[in-house]
Amino acid sequence: MSSELIQALHEIERERGIPKSALIDAIKTALNTAYKKNFGTAQNVSVQFNEETGEVKVFSQKTIVENVKDYRLEISLEEARELYPNCKLGDMVYVEATPSNFGRIAAQTAKQVVIQKLREAERSIIYEEFLEREGEIVTGIIERIENKTLFIGLGRTEGIMLPPDQMPTEKYELGQRVKAYIYEVKNSPKGPNIFVSRTHPYFLRRLFELEVPEIYDGIVEIKSIAREAGFRSKIAVYSLDDKVDAVGSCVGPKGLRVQNVVNELNGEKIDIIKYSSDPAEYIANALSPARVISVSVNKAEKWARVIVPDNQLSLAIGKEGQNVRLAAKLTSFKIDIKSESQIDKESEGNDGED
The missing domain is CATH 3.30.300.20 (K homology (KH) domain)
Structure with a gap:
């Protein structure tokens, strides 16, 4: 560890916008964890990081006693006064206990922390960027297909296209260029998840x-x-x-x-x-390309009865009910379609009952 690290932290703060203080706090926490992992936790120790020089030292907290029984937790008055001339029995003092090979461990730890922080910053930037682009169309290349889910390269990150977001009439292949709509951006510990859809x-x-x-x-x-x-x-x-x-x-x-x-x-x-703001006219238009004779609307119950010529009935309903189903979804009305002859039969039936 050296002043080179401090200089690197300054550059990261300037170029990436990550506060130097945040990096140093993270390094301090990681150094304490690294010490306990490598040298045990029996001693009450504190790892200190010099923010000016980058120097790292380990200090052990010890109690001043007359007769030392546990050197890890206690220190004699004579030894303590070499460091703290005015100390007395019962005082707590800090004694440097930096292991000889801790410098190498500290350097590796600091490097890992900086790399991790840079990754987190990059993820945050990507998340913010795509959060602003939610609701837009993007173009990317299919890079992976896993369990029928497409992973689409979008530059520094990738979009996720789940099976329901894929067109049932399309076949997707690696390297294929696709357009898709960003409908949701979620943050996760591994980075942003950008969900895209073609449906x-x-x-x-x-x-x-x-x-x-x-x-x-x-x-x-x-x-x-x-x-x-x-x-x-x-x-x-x-x-x-x-x-x-x-x-x-x-x-x-x-x-x-x-x-x-x-x-x-x-x-x-x-x-x-x-x-059209007129529900009857709107419903008639929605049933296009079928021609409509009349539309009766119940606005309160969002229900409509539509009469069409006999030769337009199948067209109005559509293959497997698709046309009327889409018209109902478009207008938010339940639509009951009858042909002229069906209405005539119903009228005759009612007349017979009278």
Whole structure:
């Protein structure tokens, strides 16, 4: 240990922003632990670290007695007065007890502490950086695949993509470049955990923000998103400017904007719906591409009955109920769809009962 260590601590404080005092406190604590580990704990010892020179000494606390029975805990009056001329029997004094090889142990310990503190500082910086980026899209390279979980290189750290965050229609391979949405950043003893997703509804939102200037500028708003990742999504959009067509802005010239999003999602179908504050109109729009005859709404119970032409029933419901399921999720209404002929039969049945 030497003044070189002190100089190194000064440089770390200046370049990395880690307070020198915090490093010294950590070194002191580690030195005491290292001494007890290597030389036992029977003695009441204290390891002192000189903050100016970097010198390390070990002092043992001893009681002044007339007849020494345990040299580790006691000292004679004659020996004590060589160090403390005014001491007397019963006093407690500190006597240097630095082992001959403790300097090497101290140097190794200090080095380990500094390395650990640098790692902690680096982790803290990365955590703060990505915490600010929560809600953004990042691009990285798949570096590892463990138990179906993807670990994606993001520069100085990695993103974690759990199986539910992976598109069921995609196959992932090592070295593959992927875009994903940061939905959560957690701190842990081993460093920050950055969770990313390609299935999150807000991944779709951010992709449209990147493609549609009107959304990025706040002229067009995305009011709601319903998504079955990899298969089909619906987004409801609204324009704050009467001169701007919300749906047309998202579709883009010759469908280019929405097609770019579809390409990023490997063919996921996207229905862009015009939002309306009128629930009946909103629900009718949400069932697109099916044509709707009428919508009856119970606002209190968030329930709606929709009537469609007979030839539109299967389209309104969708394959395995997907279209109506997404429409219900988009609008937050329970939707009951009936065809015209079903309604006529129900009416005939009711007339017969009368």
